[in-house]
Amino acid sequence: MKPVVLRAAYVPLVDAAPLIVAEAMGFAAAEGLQLDLVAAPSWSAARDMLILGQVDAAHLLSPIPVAAALGLGGVRAELAAVSVLSVNGDVIGVSRRIEERLRADGFAFELNDALATARALARAAPGGRLRMGVPFPFSMHRILLDLWARATPLADIAFDIRTVPPPLMRRALADDEIDAFCVGEPWGSVAVESGVGALVLAGRAIWAFAPEKVLAMRRDRAEDPSGNTGALMRAIWAAGRWLSRPDSRDAAAELMARRALTDVPAELIERALSGQLTILQTGQQRHVPSFVEFHAGLATFPWRSQARFIADRLAILHGLDRAGARDAGARVFRTDLYRRHLGPMGIDLPGASEKVEGAITHPTPVASLRGGITLLPDRFFDGRIFDPALPVS
Amino acid sequence: MTIVVVENDRTRALAIVDALKDADDCEVIVIGSDSGLARKIAAHDPDVVLIDVHDPSRDKIEELTLASGPLDRPVAMFVPNAASALSRAAVEAGVSAYVVDGMAPERLRPILEVAIARFQVMRQMRAELEQTRRALEERKIIDRAKGLLMKSRGIGEDEAYALLRKTAMDQNRRLADVAQALITAAELLA
Structure with missing residues (x-):
């Protein structure tokens, strides 16, 4: 039978892997689909292609569809996050100048201690000011930095956050336009490899289980029973499971280097997939467990509480009514479609669609249909708890 | 009306400026998409910002859509109606237009039409060049x-070409791909 062609946009990053793998490794074909993958030059372009119907689905930063529902950004639209594509995967890095100051201060570059890193960075900031590059105003990067900066000594310095597209991050650092960055891989490793930066913190040290990218569709398109939404979701789910196997990493890195990140060597891509990061050009390495997750711990389940939390943070950042934003945001993450389309495959699903974010400190079994789900730690660096059932305090 | 065009290529920028100047009585300013883009745009206090969809720096302009951003008047992407022919044409041509809040769509229409045609x-031209x-x-x-092939098999040019073409056809691959594979193999064996 002739496959149904679906067009999907992605931004060239390591965490676009589920889409690339779904097509290249035959998971899409197994669902009767052929994915026509379109590399988007920017996040706004990926979002707009989706809204205008030029593509059927897109790899988006998890806050983008939430922001679009809240009317933030260039355009208001009803998008559906049908699945989380990846959890974690961001790195925070600094210029060589800041790195030298940190080193002189005795900083250990362990990548896992958000509070110690904030203290050291606040001391190292030249003239009490730190210019920080993030890829997009509505991004997990921006939310993580905000959580981090508000609750640490970074609150006492001028923390100046500006938008720098990921492929340009290395140059912005080299040209002294920024002192530091928070970015998705491979761009942190690219900055290290080209000798302009050093890594200081993994994003997951701020929030241990942060939904980073989602598979987004237009709401009407996602709900259309004849739209092959389920087939696409199943193909992506299978791709994520394949990616989570350690013996897939070499092949996945090679595949990404050939098809999506053609200017980046496979070895650099493999670092993110294995969590074995090189923090300096001279070669020191750090291992970050769960650096990026495509499958484990129910990574792809779009918890409504995650969307509620994202909406809450966007509301705080942009002065919106928090209660209203939380409710509008929660509707964007579609646990209902996830259950409808992936449930019949026989995968285990949790009883609840919301969880208390930040409450899990060690791998924890939870109530599920078959009793086989273990959730991974999702704590925040400052021990905060986000209970979706509680009103705005 | 003030229009800011974000474009690094000087030739392209001039072409857009010329076209827009003919279309409407407006001031057109071209700026590069390098550092401090959002601030530079804000300094000109434009009514319309035009940028090539293919420019990754477009994401910097999203900052301007925030009321708390560097521009006091927030801008929105021009999507009069997501399904309208004009916004579709704009996307297909690769024009992204951001307009300042409150600007009447009928004032933008002629500007956008000209920009779309030019883009x-x-x-x-870019596709042809490529x-x-x-x-x-x-x-x-x-x-x-x-x-x-001529060197290693001692054959003539026509014969070498025929051999490449036959291999490509037999393997259902493009001629250039077969040629590339041969070169790679030869380099490895050398």
Whole structure:
């Protein structure tokens, strides 16, 4: 039978892997689909292609569809996050100048201690000011930095956050336009490899289980029973499971280097997939467990509480009514479609669609249909708890 | 009306400026998409911002859509109606237009139509250029592969070409891909 062609946009990053793998490794074909993958030059372009119907689905930063529902950004639209594509995967890095100051201060570059890193960075900031590059105003990067900066000594310095597209991050650092960055891989490793930066913190040290990218569709398109939404979701789910196997990493890195990140060597891509990061050009390495997750711990389940939390943070950042934003945001993450389309495959699903974010400190079994789900730690660096059932305090 | 065009390529920028100036009585300012883009745009206090969809720096402009951003008047992407022919044409031509809050759509329409037409021409030119460049590159690869075959098998140029073409057809691959594979193999064996 002739496959149904679906067009999907992605931004060239390591965490676009589920889409690339779904097509290249035959998971899409197994669902009767052929994915026509379109590399988007920017996040706004990926979002707009989706809204205008030029593509059927897109790899988006998890806050983008939430922001679009809240009317933030260039355009208001009803998008559906049908699945989380990846959890974690961001790195925070600094210029060589800041790195030298940190080193002189005795900083250990362990990548896992958000509070110690904030203290050291606040001391190292030249003239009490730190210019920080993030890829997009509505991004997990921006939310993580905000959580981090508000609750640490970074609150006492001028923390100046500006938008720098990921492929340009290395140059912005080299040209002294920024002192530091928070970015998705491979761009942190690219900055290290080209000798302009050093890594200081993994994003997951701020929030241990942060939904980073989602598979987004237009709401009407996602709900259309004849739209092959389920087939696409199943193909992506299978791709994520394949990616989570350690013996897939070499092949996945090679595949990404050939098809999506053609200017980046496979070895650099493999670092993110294995969590074995090189923090300096001279070669020191750090291992970050769960650096990026495509499958484990129910990574792809779009918890409504995650969307509620994202909406809450966007509301705080942009002065919106928090209660209203939380409710509008929660509707964007579609646990209902996830259950409808992936449930019949026989995968285990949790009883609840919301969880208390930040409450899990060690791998924890939870109530599920078959009793086989273990959730991974999702704590925040400052021990905060986000209970979706509680009103705005 | 003040229009800011974000464009790094000087030739392209001039072409857009010329076209827009003819279309409407407006001031057109061109700025590069390098550092401090959002601030630079804000300094000109424009009514309309036009940028090529293919420019990754477009994401910097999203900052301007925030009321708390550097521009006091927030801007929105011009999507009068997501399904309208005009916004579709804009996306297809690769124009992203951001307009300042409160600007009447009928004032923007002629500007956008001109910009779309200009971008379409430039896009076509870019595509043709790219095609020519690729064709030249493939020609070079095929010539190198022919040379390798002529040397190693002691055959003439026509015969070498015929052999490459037959292999490509047998394997259902493109001629240039077969040539590239041959070159890679030869380099590895050398």
